[in-house]
Amino acid sequence: MAKSKGNILIVDDDDMILLSAQLLLEQYYTEVRKINNPIQIEEAFKEHAFDLVLLDMNFKQGETSGEEGLQWLERIKELSPSTNVLLMTAYGEVDIAVEAMKKGAIDFIVKPWQNEKLIVTVQNALKLTSQEKRVKQLEVREQAISSNIDNEYREMIGSSAAMKGIQNMISKVAPTDADVLILGENGTGKEVAARALHKKSSRAKEIFIAVDLGTIPEHLFESELFGHKKGAFTDAKEERIGRFEAASGGTIFLDEIGNIPLHLQSKLLTVLQRRQITKVGDNTPTDIDVRVICATNMNLQEAVNNGDFREDLLYRINTVEIDLPSLKERIEDTPELVDHFLKKYEKKYHKNTLSISKEAIGALKKHSWPGNIRELQHAVERAAILADHDVLNANDFAFLRRTENSSSEFDNFNLENIEAWAIKNAIKKHSGNISHAAKELGLSRGAMYRRMEKYGL
CATH class of the missing domain: 3.40.50.300 (P-loop containing nucleotide triphosphate hydrolases)
Structure with a gap:
């Protein structure tokens, strides 16, 4: 019989209880450890991550209050909130065990136990642990999906060689x-x-x-x-x-x-x-x-x-x-890319059916595209927003000519043009190392990326 995955810790001061529980559970689960002194719990958690702890309620001779068990239950939940605790108690301590469940224990088993009952209880506890971990994983996944909501899957566009x-x-x-x-x-x-x-x-x-x-x-x-x-x-x-x-x-x-x-x-x-x-x-x-x-x-x-x-x-x-090739290396894909972006933005901005003239496509093919496809996408978006007509022409992309080279960028000392030029050249100077380029410009990496996105770099 294949063992189920599970890391279990048994804590009891009775060595016979420890041994019998370990021998039973080792038949079904991959990792079963035991300690006979609760003081060892913290050290055990430093060395291992436990899915489930079987915890006795009393550790002193003649003690029946369950206070020690409650204290160690709280400590275990502090050490590892995701670890579930299953209490082991004698018949006369059931009321204490019920109180402990209100403080975070998942269930209790009465000693002496029936083996079948113990196996089922442990199985259910581990199943709950697994479900709780899955919920946390799904929460993080949901956050990741929400943060990438605009990055839906797109086919690789282009039929160039x-x-x-x-x-x-x-x-x-x-x-x-x-x-x-x-x-x-x-x-x-x-x-x-x-x-x-x-x-x-x-x-x-x-x-x-x-x-x-x-x-x-x-x-x-x-x-x-x-x-x-x-x-x-x-x-x-x-x-x-x-x-x-x-x-x-x-x-x-x-x-x-x-x-x-x-x-x-x-x-x-x-x-x-x-x-x-x-x-x-x-x-x-x-x-x-x-x-x-x-x-x-x-x-x-x-x-x-x-x-x-x-x-x-x-x-x-x-x-x-x-x-991946630069846009200049696959410039013949420009019409397909533009058509894809036009369809996206006519829907996003509630435009009529948009298209582009051959003259405009010719002008776009002559642009150097230092920002590659991202720059092309931003250019199409800007033209789609500002155009008053359904067929985009070369004049709708005239703003590209103003940033084509560094000399024209500074004709009117526009601060955005100067900043774009500085960022572009800092990146080039440091061979694409964004951290080094940002440091030279006196920017954090986050600020650097925001500006690169702004200027299509």
């Missing part, structure tokens, strides 16, 4: 669970490619969670990604599961992976190698089952050579590399 090659590679790689590294300039559609990989995989019906690593403060990195226990730090008022655990069963997309500080890269590497996370404030790892897709606009090999990125982490994340 470059895009056909990308689509072909995605079709080959998606059915596997291989770790994928997506490379490309800002705005080339790295998240769209990641979602396409997920949609075509065996995990398509499970969650896809996107994490922008560049916007997570260093001091919250482990908590956000791996979760934390209650009391792990000042603001940890309750236990929280991280993005990796929330994504278990599905896909996690780690964008801007090149911006992780070196001292945190080892922690991520350990998680990717072992497929286990350890929450902040906990010592016991939790298994995870995720497909990992990473993305960056940086040259990671150059970062490795400069000592800014771990070589072993690079090897771990790039089992397969997908290098």
Whole structure:
């Protein structure tokens, strides 16, 4: 008979009780531990994460008040709120056990017990523990879905040779669970490619969670990604599961992976190698089952050579590399992309059916598109909003010409143009390293990303 997964701790001062309960439960569950002194409870929780504790109510000879049991029940719930407690009590202590249930115990079993009764009670308690964990996981997933509500799955658009090659590679790689590294300039559609990989995989019906690593403060990195226990730090008022655990069963997309500080890269590497996370404030790892897709606009090999990125982490994340072309390298896809965006914005802004003239398409093909598809999308959105006619023409995109080169950007010393130029050139100077570019500009990474989004960079 295959054992069910479950980590159980038995606490009783009677060694015979401990042994008999352990021998019985070990037939059904993977991990069963015992201690004969409640003082050892805290040490036990430092070493292991328990799904269920079987706790005696009295530990002193002749004691029947149950006060010790109540105190240790409270302590267990402080140490691990998600751990359920099943009380073991004598016949005359049932009233005390009922009182303890009001303070957080899940159920009680009367000693001496019937083996069948104990097995059923433990089974029900572990089932409830599993359901409670699932609810927490779903809450985090719901938050992730809400935060990405505008990032619905989109097909990879384009019939150019470059895009056909990308689509072909995605079709080959998606059915596997291989770790994928997506490379490309800002705005080339790295998240769209990641979602396409997920949609075509065996995990398509499970969650896809996107994490922008560049916007997570260093001091919250482990908590956000791996979760934390209650009391792990000042603001940890309750236990929280991280993005990796929330994504278990599905896909996690780690964008801007090149911006992780070196001292945190080892922690991520350990998680990717072992497929286990350890929450902040906990010592016991939790298994995870995720497909990992990473993305960056940086040259990671150059970062490795400069000592800014771990070589072993690079090897771990790039089992397969997908290098997305810039818009200039697939400029023939412009009409398809524009048509897609027009359909989106005519619906969003309640416009009549919108189209674009050949003259306008010709003008768009001549633009340098430093912000790639994201810049094109913003340009189409702006034109769709401001146009008074249903067919967009070249004049509707005249604003692009004013930012085509640095000299024209400063003709009227427009502050937005100057800021866009500074950000663009800082990124170029630091070879796409957003953290370094933001530092030189005196901006936080979050502020940097907001400005990049604003200017389509």
